[in-house]
Amino acid sequence: MILxxxxxxxxxxxxxxxxxxxxxxASETRWMKLLVPAIFGFTILIVWELVVRGLxxxxxxxxxxxxxxxxxxxxxxxxxxxxVQTFVKGALSGYFIGCIAAVALAVLVERFDFLRRGLLPVxxxxxxxxxxGTAPILVMWFGFDWHSKAAVVVVMVFFPMLxxxxxxxxxxxxxxxxxxxTYGADPWQAFIKLRLPAAxxxxxxxxxxxxxxxxxxxxxxxxxxSPTLGMGFRISASIGQLALDMVWAxxxxxxxxxxxxxxxxxIIEKGVTFWHPSQRG
Amino acid sequence: MRRxxxxxxxxxxxxxxxWYVAVVPMNIKMALTDAERSGMVVTPSGAKERRxxxxxxxxxxxxxxxxxxxxxxxxxxxxxxxxxxxxxxxxVNKKITSKxxxxxxxxxxxxxxxxxxxxxxxxxxxxxxxxxxxxxxxxSVMPWAIASQTIPILAIAPMIIVxxxxxxxxxxxxxxxxxxxxxxxxxxxxxxxxxxxPDHMQLDQLKTYNANSSQGFWKLRLPSSMPYLFASLKIGIxxxxxxxxxGELPTGAVRGLGxxxxxxxxxxxxxxxxxxxxxxxxxxxxxxxxIGLAQRITLKRMGMS
Numbered sequence: 001m002i003l004x005x006x007x008x009x010x011x012x013x014x015x016x017x018x019x020x021x022x023x024x025x026a027s028e029t030r031w032m033k034l035l036v037p038a039i040f041g042f043t044i045l046i047v048w049e050l051v052v053r054g055l056x057x058x059x060x061x062x063x064x065x066x067x068x069x070x071x072x073x074x075x076x077x078x079x080x081x082x083x084v085q086t087f088v089k090g091a092l093s094g095y096f097i098g099c100i101a102a103v104a105l106a107v108l109v110e111r112f113d114f115l116r117r118g119l120l121p122v123x124x125x126x127x128x129x130x131x132x133g134t135a136p137i138l139v140m141w142f143g144f145d146w147h148s149k150a151a152v153v154v155v156m157v158f159f160p161m162l163x164x165x166x167x168x169x170x171x172x173x174x175x176x177x178x179x180x181x182t183y184g185a186d187p188w189q190a191f192i193k194l195r196l197p198a199a200x201x202x203x204x205x206x207x208x209x210x211x212x213x214x215x216x217x218x219x220x221x222x223x224x225x226s227p228t229l230g231m232g233f234r235i236s237a238s239i240g241q242l243a244l245d246m247v248w249a250x251x252x253x254x255x256x257x258x259x260x261x262x263x264x265x266x267i268i269e270k271g272v273t274f275w276h277p278s279q280r281g
Numbered sequence: 282m283r284r285x286x287x288x289x290x291x292x293x294x295x296x297x298x299x300w301y302v303a304v305v306p307m308n309i310k311m312a313l314t315d316a317e318r319s320g321m322v323v324t325p326s327g328a329k330e331r332r333x334x335x336x337x338x339x340x341x342x343x344x345x346x347x348x349x350x351x352x353x354x355x356x357x358x359x360x361x362x363x364x365x366x367x368x369x370x371x372x373v374n375k376k377i378t379s380k381x382x383x384x385x386x387x388x389x390x391x392x393x394x395x396x397x398x399x400x401x402x403x404x405x406x407x408x409x410x411x412x413x414x415x416x417x418x419x420x421s422v423m424p425w426a427i428a429s430q431t432i433p434i435l436a437i438a439p440m441i442i443v444x445x446x447x448x449x450x451x452x453x454x455x456x457x458x459x460x461x462x463x464x465x466x467x468x469x470x471x472x473x474x475x476x477x478x479p480d481h482m483q484l485d486q487l488k489t490y491n492a493n494s495s496q497g498f499w500k501l502r503l504p505s506s507m508p509y510l511f512a513s514l515k516i517g518i519x520x521x522x523x524x525x526x527x528g529e530l531p532t533g534a535v536r537g538l539g540x541x542x543x544x545x546x547x548x549x550x551x552x553x554x555x556x557x558x559x560x561x562x563x564x565x566x567x568x569x570x571x572i573g574l575a576q577r578i579t580l581k582r583m584g585m586s
Contacts, residue, residue, distance in 0.1 A: 015417075022417035033420060040421035061444050118288030122296070124569065129562040130523045132435070136546040137554060140357065160516070167512075205474075209467065209516065220435045220527070224546070239439055251437060277480040 003054030007047040014043035089146035090218035094153025102161030127159035152221040157210035168202025204269040306336035307358040308350035367556040393525040397460020405468030456528035463524040464517035471513025475506025511576035
């Protein structure tokens with residue numbers, strides 16, 4: 001019980017520290033922007049560890065972070081192989097194929113009003129579909145290896161990207177389009193210089209959502225059949241053995257991969273849509 | 282709306298036509314094996330011989346089997362009419378209380394979805410407001426809110442269900458928690474973006490009006506975040522449905538649309554998988570359509586559409 005109380009006190013102190021740090025003039029510096037979330041995350045880990053130990057939570061419900069870290073370091077070679085199989089082969093290849101195809105189709109659809117009016121409601125319908133349900137079907141079609149996972153990822157990211165891109169390409173106002181006309185811009189120039197840049201915040205919104213979808217798709221598709229490696233395979237196998245520390249180690253890998261992926265897209269977004277109010281802060 | 286009716290019909294019919302055409306090469310090998318078993322002459326004979334042949338070539342060599350590809354009992358790709366008949370049988374021809382009724386299973390999933398969506402959206406909006414107004418929260422929570430979402434929650438759904446089950450919580454709530462988590466992230470990200478979308482000129486103008494920060498929130502930030510909010514809500518409700526469906530998988534697949542998917546894939550009932558999938562699609566589309574309607578009405582009344 002004492003450990004739990006210590007954890008609570010640490011929580012209060014750390015949060016107070018963060019409030020002070022965030023409201024100092026120095027909080028704009030890059031160093032501070034890393035320090036504050038780091039303190040927050042570190043505090044959660046400490047509180048987690050103390051509460052789990054203090055209340056004697058059984059291992060099968062929630063392992064303490066120290067044990068997860070131990071497993072993570074001990075099983076590093078296995079985790080790396082799983083990572084390559086699921087993320088590099090399955091998720092990344094599917095992500096690129098799906099996003100490029102969706103943006104290409106969106107650009108095409110935008111040019112033909114008939115297609116836009118016909119495909120957009122259909123695309124919206126499919127974007128809302130619980131596409132993960134196609135995983136058993138696609139695994140049946142493309143086999144157990146990473147090809148079927150990439151296929152699931154393609155289908156999962158395609159429609160959110162399509163809908164976002166089409167919505168973004170329609171984002172320009174009548175006044176902006178009129179200005180392009182007074183400049184004597186042909187449709188192609190108007191597209192490159194006005195519509196595509198205006199669509200960028202929407203496209204990146206889709207790209208960022210898709211990073212998560214890609215990882216989820218690749219992992220969940222492995223539940224329906226996979227070779228004996230891969231993050232999804234390891235998770236479902238470890239739950240069967242009640243080895244929750246291994247499950248959490250895989251989740252750490254997934255979290256690291258996912259945030260790095262998201263972060264990379266966000267950095268590119270910052271460079272491309274520097275003019276958007278949300279980026280200027 | 283009426284203007285887009287005709288194009289949508291054309292696109293839908295084109296898709297159904299493609300589907301029908303795809304059924305033939307997808308199922309030809311199975312149909313040929315069946316035909317050979319019932320004594321018909323197939324070129325080339327023997328399933329082993331045909332395994333590595335291209336499906337289109339096989340169709341060209343055995344045109345008599347095309348008709349059979351549309352009526353297999355467990356096809357690789359069921360034909361649209363097979364799925365439609367199954368859908369009709371499991372919705373209209375069954376009592377709503379029957380365990381074989383798709384409406385019964387759909388309602389189980391829908392209730393978990395709606396509860397989870399309400400929780401996730403409420404918390405998401407609250408967190409977004411906190412992030413926009415409290416610097417400490419923005420700096421400490423936002424990176425983690427993003428990072429935490431990259432945890433594939435669907436992968437730990439079995440764990441959540443099993444753990445909550447062992448503590449005695451079961452039924453609606455575990456599924457709703459997964460749903461809530463999935464709808465949470467799109468709402469937070471969209472809402473933070475929306476609440477920050479007023480540019481400096483608009484914020485400065487409110488300052489010249491001597492507006493305090495709560496007026497700034499209600500009269501500028503919240504209204505201008507509405508398009509972003511509704512865009513996120515549409516993604517969120519769809520994600521909630523996915524969460525509820527996947528949450529039904531580990532409980533032994535008793536009730537709900539997810540259970541229909543799983544039991545279909547256990548027994549190779551592809552027609553049942555597809556009809557459950559279409560049922561889920563219909564449910565998702567109705568939910569998104571309701572939000573779309575709310576969006577149109579809201580934005581119209583706000584003069585933003």
